[in-house]
Each structure stands twice: as C-alpha cells, then as structure tokens.
Amino acid sequence: MSAGQDQDPPVTGAADEVIAPLPRVTIQAFCETPGVAATMQAAIADRRMEKAHARIQMGGPAAAVEAFRAAPTPNIIVLETVSDSATLVAHLDALSESCDAGTKVVVIGHVNDVQLYRDLIRRGVSEYLIAPLGTLDVLKTLSELYVAPGARNLGRIIAVMGAKGGVGASTVSHNVAWAIARNLDASTVIVDLDIAFGTAGLDFNQDPPQGIAEAVFSPERLDANMLDRLLSRCSDNLALLAAPAVLDRTLDLPEDAFEQLFDLLRATVPCVVLDVPHLWSSWARRALIHSDEIVVVAAPELASLRNAKNLVDLAKANRPNDSGPKLVLNQVGVPKRPEIDASEFSKALGLDILATIPFDAQLFGTAANNGQMIAEVQAGSKIAEAFVQIASGLTGRGEAKRSKRSLFEPIVAKLRRKA
Known part of the structure; x- marks a missing residue:
C-alpha cells in the first residue's frame, strides 16, 4: 500500500474544481451499503474514469481479503467498512500480506474518528473518506492519487x-x-x-x-x-x-x-x-x-x-x-x-x-x-x-x-x- 500525501487544491472554476482524468488503472471496490455502492457506480460512469477499468462488489474488507489471497491486486482498492476499528485494522493487516507493491488503498468509513484516520495512514492507506459522500468526492480522491506531490494546479x-x-x-x-x-x-x-x-x-x-x-x-x-x-x-x-x-x-x-x-x-x-x-x-x-x-x-x-x-x-x-x-x-x-x-x-x-x-x-x-x-x-x-x-x-x-x-x-x- 502507498501512503497518502497532501495535495495542493486544484484550480477552481465557476462551478466546480478541476478534477484530472484518471490514467489507465484498475480499480476494485468492495462496498457494504447500497448507498456507497451507488456512489461508486456513478463515479465509475463519469467521463474522467473513461480510461480506468473498475469493478464493484459487495462484502467490504472481508471480501477483499478473500479475493486477493491468490490473485494479484489492482492499482486501487476501495474498501467500505461498517465494522469497528479493530476489525477494520485486522482486515487491513491481512490484506497487506497479499497486496502488490504500489497498490493504493482508499477506505470509506461511517465514523469521524481522528485516531482511526491516523492509524490507517500509518498503515499506508492513501485516504479515509466518511460516508455519506458525493460522486465528486470519490472522483477527486481517486484522481489526486495520481497527481504528483508538489505538482502545479491543473489547467x-x-x-x-x-x-x-x-x-x-x-x-x-x-x-x-x-x-x-x-x-x-x-x-x-x-x-x-x-x-x-x-x-x-x-x-x-x-x-x-x-x-x-x-x-x-x-x-x-x-x-x-x-x-x-x-x-x-x-x-x-x-x-x-x-x-x-x-x-x-x-x-x-x-x-x-x-x-x-x-x-x-x-x-x-x-x-x-x-x-x-x-x-x-x-x-x-x-x-x-x-x-x-x-x-x-x-x-x-x-x-x-x-x-x-x-x-x-x-x-x-x-x-x-x-x-x-x-x-x-x-x-x-x-x-x-x-x-x-x-x-x-x-x-x-x-x-x-x-x-x-x-x-x-x-x-x-x-x-x-x-x-x-x-x-x-x-x-x-x-x-x-x-x-x-x-x-x-x-x-x-x-x-x-x-x-x-x-x-x-x-x-x-x-x-x-x-x-
């Protein structure tokens, strides 16, 4: 897993921020609630995700651990969790054993917990988002995973x-x-x-x-x-x-x-x-x-x-x-x-x-x-x-x-x- 890094905010326009299109990457999302699954589906259908190859399934972190025991991991793994912090951390530790180098992990939780956020960042999680969230929140987070640190604002x-x-x-x-x-x-x-x-x-x-x-x-x-x-x-x-x-x-x-x-x-x-x-x-x-x-x-x-x-x-x-x-x-x-x-x-x-x-x-x-x-x-x-x-x-x-x-x-x- 790659640790997340702070990025400069993109240039804002009249109505929204400039969100860069994602490169040709593979994304696999493991959701636990219909709402987050629907948001992920809307994000995948967006024009900025055209090059990316994405897949959504239910089951959350537990399903991700099982899926990648004997299979290569994609470029980005998105995990939604409704479990307590200890259970999530245990699943992440198990997932890290089979995670390929360079795989980025984004966690979507339902609790605003600063200590949990810090624990996740220390374990190499790229970002922690709090549900409910909008389609643009997901797009912005995934896009910024591929914006180089210190890069100037997007045109x-x-x-x-x-x-x-x-x-x-x-x-x-x-x-x-x-x-x-x-x-x-x-x-x-x-x-x-x-x-x-x-x-x-x-x-x-x-x-x-x-x-x-x-x-x-x-x-x-x-x-x-x-x-x-x-x-x-x-x-x-x-x-x-x-x-x-x-x-x-x-x-x-x-x-x-x-x-x-x-x-x-x-x-x-x-x-x-x-x-x-x-x-x-x-x-x-x-x-x-x-x-x-x-x-x-x-x-x-x-x-x-x-x-x-x-x-x-x-x-x-x-x-x-x-x-x-x-x-x-x-x-x-x-x-x-x-x-x-x-x-x-x-x-x-x-x-x-x-x-x-x-x-x-x-x-x-x-x-x-x-x-x-x-x-x-x-x-x-x-x-x-x-x-x-x-x-x-x-x-x-x-x-x-x-x-x-x-x-x-x-x-x-x-x-x-x-x-």
Missing part, C-alpha cells in the same frame, strides 16, 4: 462551439481567451481545432510555420519541448496553437486524436480554450464532453435554438457530475431580422444566458480585417466588457492586474525539473 479546458455555422463561435472563443489572458492575468492557450479552415491565425495576425497539425499527425514526437516549439506567442500570457488551414489532406481523425495534446496542455497551462469547429465527428464530440467547461454560441433564430437544445441535452446526459453548458447569444439585433427574444431562448433551453453580444458589423469587421481583438479596436466598449464577463464566468476570477509572467514559465520549469 481548465474550455470548449467553445457554435450551435450552427456562422454564429461567430470562433470570434467569441478568441476574444474570450484574450480577455482571460489580459484582463484576468491567466496564462492561456487557444487551440484551433479546425485544421482545414481555422481562422485563429488570421484573427491574431499570426502565420506560424507549425501548429496543431504537427501535434496531431506526429503524436509519437509530442512532448513539452515540441509543444513549446509549436505554440505561437500572441502576448506574454497568450499563445496560439494555430491550424494550417490548407487542404493537402483529409481529416478523418480517430476519436482520441487530440487526447495526448489535451493532457499535455492541461498539465502545463492554467487555461486552454478550444475553438471547436461546427461539425459532428467522434473527436469533436469527445472534445466537448471531456472539457471542463462547454460554451455554446448561438444566434437568436430557430436553427440555432434547435441545435443548441441538442448540444445542451447531450452535454447534460453525458456529464451528470459537471456544471451545465454555458450559453452565449451572439449577433443580437441584426437590422430587419426577426429574432427570438433572449428570455424565450433561455427558457426553451432551461439555461441562463451567460452573455448577450449585440451585432456590430463595423466593429467586428474592422477587428477581423486588422487581425485584432475587439478590445484592441474599441477598448471599454460594451462588447469588449461582455467578453470579460464571459471570461470571469468561465474561470471564476475577477479582473486582475497585468503581470510580466511568461506563458511559457510552467513548461520551462517542468523541463528544468526533468533535467
């Missing part, structure tokens, strides 16, 4: 997708990322997932020779060093992983095509904004569902309402332990266009609108043609303030003073530690 991944083409989702994602980096003082990377037609390079007046294509099509070479070379710096706190926007190959990518890249970004950058193109493929669906926050950008018309409803329902069904998607209503007030009222739009989706962005062809057109953000063209405008409002709502941060800290410090520091 938050924000996926932005339009309810239909042409609603300005890319523009929203780029301006929100810029606001997070500049106004909230958080190092941020924009990832343009539209490899064939992405506009992030144009919007930031960047034409990097390398970008996301090299990361996706050469996964065996992808590491912190390569990522550092691929990122194009837009400011001290903002970098871009640009799309090549060429048609030299088709992009029938596998579902996990971006998984390695996202894991590396999450471990090195506090905030990652995904500009998800308006298409429906296995990898696009995965990028949405496995992000920490989902932003749906819609225009106030019927097709956007229908598609936004489908995206919201999908997210809620597949992310029961996450905060719901956020809705941004864009291009509001187009002259002579009949529009669905914002309150009706919100009511139909069952979501509050995070921000409403008015239509301003002159302002947005000037920014796009100049390769600038809205706040660079018209600082202090209501539209620029709306992007700061969205950024604050997604990160849970208030506006901060700008600092001279470099975006690449986390990556450089990580490389130095390895050296």
Whole structure:
C-alpha cells in the first residue's frame, strides 16, 4: 500500500474544481451499503474514469481479503467498512500480506474518528473518506492519487462551439481567451481545432510555420519541448496553437486524436480554450464532453435554438457530475431580422444566458480585417466588457492586474525539473 500525501487544491472554476482524468488503472471496490455502492457506480460512469477499468462488489474488507489471497491486486482498492476499528485494522493487516507493491488503498468509513484516520495512514492507506459522500468526492480522491506531490494546479479546458455555422463561435472563443489572458492575468492557450479552415491565425495576425497539425499527425514526437516549439506567442500570457488551414489532406481523425495534446496542455497551462469547429465527428464530440467547461454560441433564430437544445441535452446526459453548458447569444439585433427574444431562448433551453453580444458589423469587421481583438479596436466598449464577463464566468476570477509572467514559465520549469 502507498501512503497518502497532501495535495495542493486544484484550480477552481465557476462551478466546480478541476478534477484530472484518471490514467489507465484498475480499480476494485468492495462496498457494504447500497448507498456507497451507488456512489461508486456513478463515479465509475463519469467521463474522467473513461480510461480506468473498475469493478464493484459487495462484502467490504472481508471480501477483499478473500479475493486477493491468490490473485494479484489492482492499482486501487476501495474498501467500505461498517465494522469497528479493530476489525477494520485486522482486515487491513491481512490484506497487506497479499497486496502488490504500489497498490493504493482508499477506505470509506461511517465514523469521524481522528485516531482511526491516523492509524490507517500509518498503515499506508492513501485516504479515509466518511460516508455519506458525493460522486465528486470519490472522483477527486481517486484522481489526486495520481497527481504528483508538489505538482502545479491543473489547467481548465474550455470548449467553445457554435450551435450552427456562422454564429461567430470562433470570434467569441478568441476574444474570450484574450480577455482571460489580459484582463484576468491567466496564462492561456487557444487551440484551433479546425485544421482545414481555422481562422485563429488570421484573427491574431499570426502565420506560424507549425501548429496543431504537427501535434496531431506526429503524436509519437509530442512532448513539452515540441509543444513549446509549436505554440505561437500572441502576448506574454497568450499563445496560439494555430491550424494550417490548407487542404493537402483529409481529416478523418480517430476519436482520441487530440487526447495526448489535451493532457499535455492541461498539465502545463492554467487555461486552454478550444475553438471547436461546427461539425459532428467522434473527436469533436469527445472534445466537448471531456472539457471542463462547454460554451455554446448561438444566434437568436430557430436553427440555432434547435441545435443548441441538442448540444445542451447531450452535454447534460453525458456529464451528470459537471456544471451545465454555458450559453452565449451572439449577433443580437441584426437590422430587419426577426429574432427570438433572449428570455424565450433561455427558457426553451432551461439555461441562463451567460452573455448577450449585440451585432456590430463595423466593429467586428474592422477587428477581423486588422487581425485584432475587439478590445484592441474599441477598448471599454460594451462588447469588449461582455467578453470579460464571459471570461470571469468561465474561470471564476475577477479582473486582475497585468503581470510580466511568461506563458511559457510552467513548461520551462517542468523541463528544468526533468533535467
């Protein structure tokens, strides 16, 4: 058994903490009450447990001792106990005789006993939880077993997708990322997932020779060093992983095509904004569902309402332990266009609108043609303030003073530690 270690709290967002997905580990839980068994089942079904192979059975510590007398132990054993302290300790001592090196043990008890907690930690138990407990409590505990001691806080991944083409989702994602980096003082990377037609390079007046294509099509070479070379710096706190926007190959990518890249970004950058193109493929669906926050950008018309409803329902069904998607209503007030009222739009989706962005062809057109953000063209405008409002709502941060800290410090520091 491995002794548990105190961890720094993860970065908190607007609604919940960032909980890292578990690696490819095996987990076996031995429960004694239906309530804890149901909580464990809900945790296993969560998106963050996708790589883990887990199994639940009843019987508690006694069943675990019998199960592993002649069988190898998994990476994690979760034990629920309703027994007295002496009986639990006896079962743990018996289990330790057959426990493989590196196996981590989490105990779920029903008594708040400090002395018992200390005894368990001395015996190498990784964590002691007290029932009743929620699904996120279980997920957070299991995840932190694989967060290295002293590791920096996990990055938050924000996926932005339009309810239909042409609603300005890319523009929203780029301006929100810029606001997070500049106004909230958080190092941020924009990832343009539209490899064939992405506009992030144009919007930031960047034409990097390398970008996301090299990361996706050469996964065996992808590491912190390569990522550092691929990122194009837009400011001290903002970098871009640009799309090549060429048609030299088709992009029938596998579902996990971006998984390695996202894991590396999450471990090195506090905030990652995904500009998800308006298409429906296995990898696009995965990028949405496995992000920490989902932003749906819609225009106030019927097709956007229908598609936004489908995206919201999908997210809620597949992310029961996450905060719901956020809705941004864009291009509001187009002259002579009949529009669905914002309150009706919100009511139909069952979501509050995070921000409403008015239509301003002159302002947005000037920014796009100049390769600038809205706040660079018209600082202090209501539209620029709306992007700061969205950024604050997604990160849970208030506006901060700008600092001279470099975006690449986390990556450089990580490389130095390895050296």
